[in-house]
Amino acid sequence: MQRVQCLHLKHVLQTVCALEAVVLRTFGPEGGQVLFTRDTGQVMLSRSGTQILTALRLEHPLARMVVECIWKHTRKTGDGSKSFILLVASLLRTIHSAASKEPIVSCNSNSRAAAESTTARHLADKMLGFTTEKLEDLITVALAPYGVRLLVNNLSANALTDYDNLQKLLVSFFCTRLGCTHCDLMSELICKLLISWKCFTFSSLRFLNDNFPALHTAVLGFPVSCSRLIAGQVIHRDFATPHRNIHQHPVKAVVFTISLQPKLLNAEDVLELETRMMEDHGDRPDRSILHFSAWAESSLECIFASLQTFEVSVLLSSVKQSDAALALATQAEMCVVECVSEDELALFIHLSGASPVSDCRGIQPEHVASLTFCQPILLGAHRYVHVDFPDSKEDMAKPSTVVICGLGEGQTNQYARAIEDVIRMLRTTWEPLDATTISVQSGKSPSSILPGCVLPTGGTFEFLLHHALLQYGKTQEISNPTDTDVPLVCQLLADALLCLPRHIYSDNLRCFLQVQTRVCSFDPYEPDRLLCMPEFSQAQEEPCMYSSSSNNLKMLSGLESVSCKYHLIMAVLQCVKSLLRVDTVLHVSSDFNSKPARPTYSSDDED
Structure with a gap:
């Protein structure tokens, strides 16, 4: 060459x-x-x-x-x-x-x-x-x-004209991407998704696009026709502790971004603690370690006692918790879901309105999220955690998760990409509406292409x-x-x-x-x-x-x-x-x- x-x-x-x-x-x-x-x-x-x-x-x-x-x-x-x-x-x-x-x-x-x-x-x-x-x-x-x-504000099953036009827009998209076999099914599924999330603006579509990895679940071994919507959020982890008490309604949940177990001492910290205790009290090293273990156990008990005062029954964690923390959670009849992905936790925090706990010593009411239910759900060969949120207002969005079924991983990935791309297409279709508002506010000439x-x-x-x-x-x-x-x-x-x-x-x-x-x-x-x-x-x-x-x-x-x-x-x-x-x-x-x-x-x- x-x-x-x-x-x-x-x-x-x-x-x-x-x-x-x-x-x-x-x-x-x-x-x-x-x-x-x-x-x-x-x-x-x-x-x-x-x-x-x-x-x-x-x-x-x-x-x-x-x-x-x-x-x-x-x-x-x-x-x-x-x-x-x-x-x-x-x-x-x-x-x-x-x-x-x-x-x-x-x-x-x-x-x-x-x-x-x-x-x-x-x-x-x-x-x-x-x-x-x-x-x-x-x-x-x-x-x-x-x-x-296509008027997005009238997007509902009652506004037949806009609903029908939206379906035509989606059907033509899915035909070019997936073929004509399941284009009607997928267009109907996306219409229901948009209506449930109240995605009538560019910003809401952008939110749906940004959080799509946490809003869909792939289920292998089933035909595409089994794809559907599930109300609420599906967290792709299973319970780490028994879930005996989650049938009670409503359910209180707390999100932790740290381990409940106090940080273990490294070699330098142990040496410093030993030296200090020998200088101050003449204690032996083994006694200092015993003091730390007792303090750690007491701290864990105080954390769970504080959670019980808020009637918390579900703990969501982004990290793996210690055996001691899981044992105390089981004893307190609290369900623990650990190693939850950052995307799913971010979506849960947004939908629940609760703040994550970054300091176990200061759990406050704003850290407690109210759920309609929290229960296991079996999708295909996997068991996940299914949560739903109470309705605050009639015009508010009702979160839902897309279950994408397919015979193999390649088919489910292809359909997931098509759904993600159709959301981008809709966002671009309605983008000039928000771009016009922004340009008018900033003094620039607005678009002349109607949204x-x-x-x-x-x-x-x-x-x-x-x-x-x-x-x-x-x-x-x-x-x-x-x-x-x-x-x-x-x-x-x-x-x-x-x-x-x-x-x-x-x-x-x-x-x-x-x-x-x-x-x-x-x-x-x-x-x-x-x-x-x-x-x-x-x-x-x-x-x-x-x-x-x-x-x-x-x-x-x-x-x-x-x-x-x-x-x-x-x-x-x-x-x-x-x-x-x-x-x-x-x-x-x-x-x-x-x-x-x-x-x-x-x-x-x-x-």
Whole structure:
């Protein structure tokens, strides 16, 4: 392999096209799943673009760079990994086509490739600058009127319109991630989860996303259809002491972040204690140790006596307790749950409102949490601790835990990741609502993209934006004939966007043209007609429209977030610009005897 490799536009395009070929197998209604095998013999079946791309053993630095950009994007929006790589490849093709048409004097192949790369960088910079300034306005003026705003404040089973639209949004997401078999089940499960947690704002969705590791339980050996919600919180530990007294209601609990046993003396402390007692009282060393043991036992008894005065019957601990502490807890008929994870304890503290005990000598009423119940629960082959909290107000959230069932660990992990990503997608969909409030308070101009704005799937967003870009380019060409960059940028971006609907309707070009024509001909002031397009509502009556089963109709009759699409285009253009800025790849041999010098960067160098 060459130690120094000069990169041109064609090299970047070849690398991205190799990644595109991988994700194309899972994209669209006809997409399937990819089966990976590890060296250990373990297999992974997945349709998630991010999971597939990150599982590849990529050697080329440009490929790893693209995957890193995709990972960062999906960490924010939870969706769009396959569309991301398809758009990157399409943009590079359109840029390559435009750059190759530029007149170049030199006939040298290297000089011509270098000139094409320079032109490509210029076009990528112009495209990113144009979208940064104008894309949001174009979406607001040309696309938002066609969209339907999903009102989160009306999210309930009684508000049938918003509830139905939310399910369509979730179904289309799960179809692309997990397939159409269990998408209805998972969308119904997430709807119930959002309603129980009152996740009607960006901040509440962020709380749900941050605490998701403590809010779901994987159960192996059961079909996915057994997945359900459980009221309250499931702590993934078992009781360390008998649980005879927990049937009483209500239950009082205390959280300890330290060991109840006083800290044992180390060698230096023992020597100091021996010296001091010999100087003061002439006591022997063995008597000093006996004094300490008696004091430790007395301290433990005082701690449990203090807990009994508050009628505490459950002790939650982040550390393992001593045998003496467990024995006294058993004698006092208190249940101990030890080695609880930090995430679960943090969630318990938040839901209960109680403060954790960091000093056993000062237990106060604010340390005592009231529980509706605390009992064991058997999920699969494991027994955990199940707690629930009393309702304070009718409009307050009612915590619940998601039980994700699957036949194996890989399936449960895949469904858990999909649920976590769908929460990120919803958070991005409703994010402008809070962003508008913050920007108004800070004096900045608010977003013009309405929060909760959704459009039908099946290429509706791409068709509308493609039409809007062409119209804007023509307008700028007439108003300012000397500026040729804006019309060219609009044309290139508009052409690249059509790659997504082309792949969606790859088996039926007639359907592609019909949908494009009908989408662009609808009245923006009648968005409900767009949701009832014949392509989406009567596809079964028109078999020529789709060559597949009704499962594909389910994917194409859903909704998708306008805000997520906006973030996708911006992230793709930033990735393309970064890729085209790479001139040379240096292949450095690994030398374990010497460490290369690493430069230090300031905070200003992050961009």
